[in-house]
Amino acid sequence: MDALQLTFKRLRRARRTALIPFVMAGDPDLRTTEALVPALADAGADLIEIGLPFSDPLADGPVIQRASSRALKAGATPARVLELLGRVSRRVTTPLVLLTYWNPIAQYGGTSGSGAPFLRAAKAAGVAGLIVPDLPLEEGERFRRLATQVGIADILLASPTTSPVRLARIAHAARGFIYYVSVTGTTGVRRQLPADLLTGVRRLKRLTKTPVCVGFGISTPAQARQVAQAADGVIVGSALIHTMEPWQRQPVRAIKAAAQFVRQLRWALG
Amino acid sequence: MAALDELERAFRGARRDPAFRKELQGYLRDYAGRPTPLTFARRLSQTIGRGVRIYLKREDLLHTGAHKINNALGQALLAVRMKKRRLIAETGAGQHGVATATVAALFGLECDVFMGEEDMERQALNVFRMRLLGATVRPVTAGTKTLKDACSEAIRDWVTNVRTTHYCIGSVVGPHPYPWMVRVFQSVIGQEARRQMLATVGRLPDYAVACVGGGSNAIGLFAPFARDQRVKLIGVEAGGRGSAPGANAATIVHGSPGVLHGMFSYLLQDRAGQILPTHSVAAGLDYPGVGPEHAYYRRLGRATYVAVSDREALQACELLAKTEGILPAIEPAHALAYVAKAARTWPRGSIILIGLSGRGDKDVGTMAKHLGHGRTPAHV
Numbered sequence: 001m002d003a004l005q006l007t008f009k010r011l012r013r014a015r016r017t018a019l020i021p022f023v024m025a026g027d028p029d030l031r032t033t034e035a036l037v038p039a040l041a042d043a044g045a046d047l048i049e050i051g052l053p054f055s056d057p058l059a060d061g062p063v064i065q066r067a068s069s070r071a072l073k074a075g076a077t078p079a080r081v082l083e084l085l086g087r088v089s090r091r092v093t094t095p096l097v098l099l100t101y102w103n104p105i106a107q108y109g110g111t112s113g114s115g116a117p118f119l120r121a122a123k124a125a126g127v128a129g130l131i132v133p134d135l136p137l138e139e140g141e142r143f144r145r146l147a148t149q150v151g152i153a154d155i156l157l158a159s160p161t162t163s164p165v166r167l168a169r170i171a172h173a174a175r176g177f178i179y180y181v182s183v184t185g186t187t188g189v190r191r192q193l194p195a196d197l198l199t200g201v202r203r204l205k206r207l208t209k210t211p212v213c214v215g216f217g218i219s220t221p222a223q224a225r226q227v228a229q230a231a232d233g234v235i236v237g238s239a240l241i242h243t244m245e246p247w248q249r250q251p252v253r254a255i256k257a258a259a260q261f262v263r264q265l266r267w268a269l270g
Numbered sequence: 271m272a273a274l275d276e277l278e279r280a281f282r283g284a285r286r287d288p289a290f291r292k293e294l295q296g297y298l299r300d301y302a303g304r305p306t307p308l309t310f311a312r313r314l315s316q317t318i319g320r321g322v323r324i325y326l327k328r329e330d331l332l333h334t335g336a337h338k339i340n341n342a343l344g345q346a347l348l349a350v351r352m353k354k355r356r357l358i359a360e361t362g363a364g365q366h367g368v369a370t371a372t373v374a375a376l377f378g379l380e381c382d383v384f385m386g387e388e389d390m391e392r393q394a395l396n397v398f399r400m401r402l403l404g405a406t407v408r409p410v411t412a413g414t415k416t417l418k419d420a421c422s423e424a425i426r427d428w429v430t431n432v433r434t435t436h437y438c439i440g441s442v443v444g445p446h447p448y449p450w451m452v453r454v455f456q457s458v459i460g461q462e463a464r465r466q467m468l469a470t471v472g473r474l475p476d477y478a479v480a481c482v483g484g485g486s487n488a489i490g491l492f493a494p495f496a497r498d499q500r501v502k503l504i505g506v507e508a509g510g511r512g513s514a515p516g517a518n519a520a521t522i523v524h525g526s527p528g529v530l531h532g533m534f535s536y537l538l539q540d541r542a543g544q545i546l547p548t549h550s551v552a553a554g555l556d557y558p559g560v561g562p563e564h565a566y567y568r569r570l571g572r573a574t575y576v577a578v579s580d581r582e583a584l585q586a587c588e589l590l591a592k593t594e595g596i597l598p599a600i601e602p603a604h605a606l607a608y609v610a611k612a613a614r615t616w617p618r619g620s621i622i623l624i625g626l627s628g629r630g631d632k633d634v635g636t637m638a639k640h641l642g643h644g645r646t647p648a649h650v
Contacts, residue, residue: 055544077542102529108545161272191531
């Protein structure tokens with residue numbers, strides 16, 4: 001059983017919802033991220049999702065776009081981010097899940113385009129799962145096979161507009177957990193979540209035993225608690241990054257603000 | 271993915287539907303002004319010498335001033351068929367934005383056009399035109415503030431409003447079915463040109479040359495000649511200020527394979543797979559990717575791809591204006607510049623077909639800035 005399965009099994013037994021904060025590696029610099037990840041773990045994160053910046057983050061709203069630009073400016077290349085994760089994963093027991101887009105994966109370690117060198121490097125760095133929002137189910141079969149061989153969970157996304165047929169295929173192919181996108185659209189803070197969100201999550205959960213975690217738009221402890229009624233996990237990204245944005249030159253305060261916010265979310269989820 | 275599947279189904283259905291084809295042909299003829307003429311460029315041919323004969327496919331004479339209207343009309347009719355009430359588009363030079371705003375007005379659809387802030391400055395006139403046509407121009411401030419980021423922002427809007435909105439992509443880029451669909455809509459250029467060549471010259475050209483940014487006018491010109499192996503196809507990319515990273519937008523010439531905006535094609539990228547900033551004096555070519563069918567032609571060896579510099583393209587604008595009384599947009603001037611340069615080594619009496627994808631009214635400011643006034647024509 002891998003780290004993600006163990007974590008969700010433990011949480012299920014304790015009847016707890018996984019809290020999954022998302023941060024961008026290298027935002028505003030790699031040293032901050034190195035201190036931030038253990039702080040998030042201490043504040044009560046069950047899993048930590050870390051973004052590897054890409055120049056053209058199509059699935060992301062303005063907050064994470066800004067974080068990506070800052071990280072790229074700070075020199076957060078795939079090689080450096082994986083190096084950092086290698087150090088961090090030795091310090092925390094919380095499983096780390098990496099999010100990035102297909103092109104940096106395909107270009108890593110030469111031009112084979114298969115993503116195999118990236119998967120091996122990510123595994124060596126202690127990464128438990130990988131989310132690639134622009135690699136659809138239909139195009140990712142070979143990559144998923146490679147990921148399974150290497151021992152990394154290829155985490156698939158599903159959204160409210162995913163057709164029932166495709167949802168069933170995703171449920172079947174899913175590893176680690178399924179990332180259910182709460183809204184049609186990009187990541188980012190939303191004042192209100194769609195009314196039919198919980199119905200959508202429950203429909204998906206009937207199709208699979210794989211845990212279903214919900215992200216995109218969840219920005220307050222109250223929203224997190226609402227989603228937790230149906231979901232196995234709650235992913236909070238833009239709102240968390242937003243709390244750190246005023247403290248770009250003061251990493252200690254940024255980390256403190258982030259940890260504080262994660263504690264609030266933890267408290268709301270129980 | 272659901273939206274792409276829906277679009278593919280709708281397009282397949284529409285293509286087979288004689289009523290749809292007839293309606294589109296009607297608009298292309300009565301509204302856009304098709305067929306466009308094939309003009310023999312006599313004085314330009316003489317200037318270049320060696321007995322070459324240059325023919326221009328005059329997409330610059332279309333309504334709204336460029337080939338973009340062919341595709342915009344097709345996609346707008348498709349949007350109406352899919353019962354979408356709103357069109358969105360990305361635009362670089364503004365030509366596709368204007369074309370989309372135009373067809374949105376024609377069919378009574380809402381329209382939002384995403385445009386990089388930098389391009390809005392470069393193409394202020396087109397921004398105003400789009401607003402006059404009732405469209406909302408949404409400035410894009412992310413990333414490099416040009417076409418690539420406008421494209422990303424349009425995709426983001428589309429996934430957010432997918433139920434009511436059709437994303438009218440302006441070139442043969444993006445995820446399937448776009449590269450195929452836009453090529454089908456633009457192939458009218460090559461189909462007409464092929465017929466016209468046979469009718470007026472009595473044979474096919476030796477060379478067909480077009481500029482390539484995303485590559486829609488080029489693929490539209492090339493595709494109907496693809497099986498005519500003796501017609502050499504040449505795509506001319508934006509060489510900008512040189513071959514250094516960030517100094518050009520010559521994706522096939524200087525790039526490598528990768529994935530952007532849902533397509534696998536050549537990209538201008540660094541070794542870590544980050545997309546590089548691009549430069550071209552022609553906003554319509556300023557894009558770090560290229561249509562995947564061009565990548566395919568290149569792999570097959572069916573077409574060759576070359577680059578010419580900003581300066582060469584600007585000089586070619588002046589050359590065509592002074593020899594033929596036609597002021598081309600800076601984009602197709604890249605194709606002219608290449609022909610002016612390369613025809614010296616081509617066989618005597620070659621027949622050359624150039625896709626003149628748009629007119630230069632939008633670029634007069636840029637030309638004035640770079641070429642200055644009152645100079646004699648630059649000889650290329």
